[in-house]
Amino acid sequence: MARDHREPTSKEEAREKPYVRCKACIKRFEVPLGVKEVDCPYCGKKWRISWPKPDVAYLQGEA
Numbered sequence: 001m002a003r004d005h006r007e008p009t010s011k012e013e014a015r016e017k018p019y020v021r022c023k024a025c026i027k028r029f030e031v032p033l034g035v036k037e038v039d040c041p042y043c044g045k046k047w048r049i050s051w052p053k054p055d056v057a058y059l060q061g062e063a
């Protein structure tokens with residue numbers, strides 16, 4: 001699998017695990033690789049997740 005060589009904005013974001021930012025409570029949380037839906041651990045809202053890259057999660061909208 002090819003690895004992108006993009007500049008990490010911080011050490012935290014340079015980690016392997018994908019994160020998304022909840023659009024309801026604006027907190028960042030980790031999502032398990034490959035999941036289609038995820039619950040925000042902070043506010044409990046359910047979101048649909050898409051994967052533009054295998055290791056990049058994108059919060060698509062309400063599930």
Ligand SMILES: [Zn+2]
Binds near residue numbers: 026027042043
């Ligand atoms: Zn939330």
